[in-house]
Amino acid sequence: MSDRWTWHGGGLEAAKRHFGASKDGGDWIDLSTGINPHPWPGAGAAEIDWRRLPDPETLARLETVAAACFGVDARHVCAVPGSEIGLRLVGQMIGGTAHHVAPAYRTHGEMIAGSAPIDADAAGQHGGTLILANPNNPDGRVIGSRAMQALLDGRGADGWLLVDEAFADADPRASIAASVGDDIRLIVFRSFGKFFGLAGVRLGFVVAPHAIVAKLRERVGAWPVSAAAIAIGTAAYADRDWTTAARRRLHTEVAALDAVLVRQGHRPIGDCPLFRLIEVADGQALFERLARHSILTRPFAGQPQWLRIGLPADADARARLETALADG
Template identity: 75%
Template sequence: MNANWTWHGGGIEAAKRHFGGEDWIDLSTGINPHPWPGAAALAFDWQRLPDPEALAQLEAIAASFFGIEAGHVCAVPGSEIGLRLTGMLIGGPARHIAPSYRTHGEMIAGSVPAGADTASGQGGTLILANPNNPDGRTIDAAAMRALLRRRGPDGWLLVDEAFADADPAASIAASVDDRERLVVFRSFGKFFGLAGVRLGFVVAPRAIVAALRERLGAWPLSAAAIAIGTAAYADTGWIDAARARLPKDAAALDAMLMRLGFAPTGSSPLFRLIDVDDAQALFDRLARRAILTRPFAEQPRWLRLGLPADAATLARLEAVLADG
């Protein structure tokens, strides 16, 4: 299996070259297929460096969205960069929940996988995603705070909430405090459907925020990322509508999969994981019909499906899945 597709979502151009075909559907990424529509109407002055005041405004409006004071929020050019930089700052031994993002295993040297039983009973620094990728498992906020209390005097809880925006009930971003060894990472591109903006946030104690700013330098984001993020987080009408729509679309995907005998798992409305006898064969069958999904080299029975954009896309996916 080509690493273009098993390392992370995307790789649509490589898929076109490898499989041929036209009119591709990309279900590999877990990104909202209904993107925030205001980006195209925004204009940017590409001759000026981004204003610090504009960056501060973005962080303030994002902080309000996360339910935390602005001083605890640092904007970064994508949450993955935030994860890696924070891992360098925290250092020391760490565990990460697996399966999850590969970045979690790389962000702190010496981190090792931990099962759910280990995570609940052992101290030290712990890295996890909530909701988790790729299985969509969600831990409620009370249980997450219990995990934080178990970290001990030297451990940190580092929580990747890249998929939390669709249903923020489990988020513990509001629990970040200078007295807590807690860092939360948020992604803009997934919920707002604009991954190419490369915008994310680290929600952390002020000392971590200050250290991140020092490493990021004076202009960490483009003018476009600042303007798009600021306007999108202020669009509460679109946010409310998206939070209402995504679970309904996910329920339609679930119903289709169950009609065909698949058992979808996960509570994140932006993707579903299915377990099949030969996921690579199913991936290939879909790809030869110009539908890209997300396989996993280490889990040959797993295939992750992003949310189809509309009824026609859902019907096309169903037709290929049924043609076995």
């Protein structure tokens, strides 16, 4: 199998070409990502002036509204065109000796040259700069607020705690973003697309001490994100009623996914409501069996016993998943 599907989620068109038509005639279901299958519904109605460059006032408004959701002052927030770019730019700025918790996002190991991988259980045993995700991908592990504070306290004078909170909007109780301050060596990265189900908007945020934010603004330039990202992001973050309902819905639906997995003999792993991980004898074989039912999931080259399954959009998708899991 090509690493086309082990590199990251997505690749639906490639899967269609490779695996062909479904054995049961259904449309493809993409469960390979951790993106909310119920996107924020207002994107199509957003008013976007495509004739003008985004102005500073609208960008500042976006950052202010997002900052309120993160529980921080807007002076600590910088919008970027996707959290991955924010991770890479900040990594270049920080440099030095670093460790990254693995397995996690491949980007974490590439942010700072020479960063060494460590197990999650060993994260508190290393000083210096530490990079991790909370919730983590792909295992959905969530580190509680007290444990996160202990990791922050253990950085020392020369280290930073760099926390990728791409999935934190689904359940913000473990977020450490509110601890960001000018005299604290903490930087948090947030993603818009996953929780709001609009990954194509390409919008993320770096939450950091003001001195880091100022340097980052120099690097991203005057127009870091598009007019569309500003308009959609501002309206979505301001929609608190939708956010509350979406969190409730995600937890209800991931419980239904857990029930499907348990009925089929699997133990769902993880606390992030946007996906679950399972361990099987041969993850690639199960990936290919599900693909023959036109269900795309996420295998992992380095952990061949793992398969990550995103949240199905509805009861019909869950039923198709259960049928495919049982066929073997």
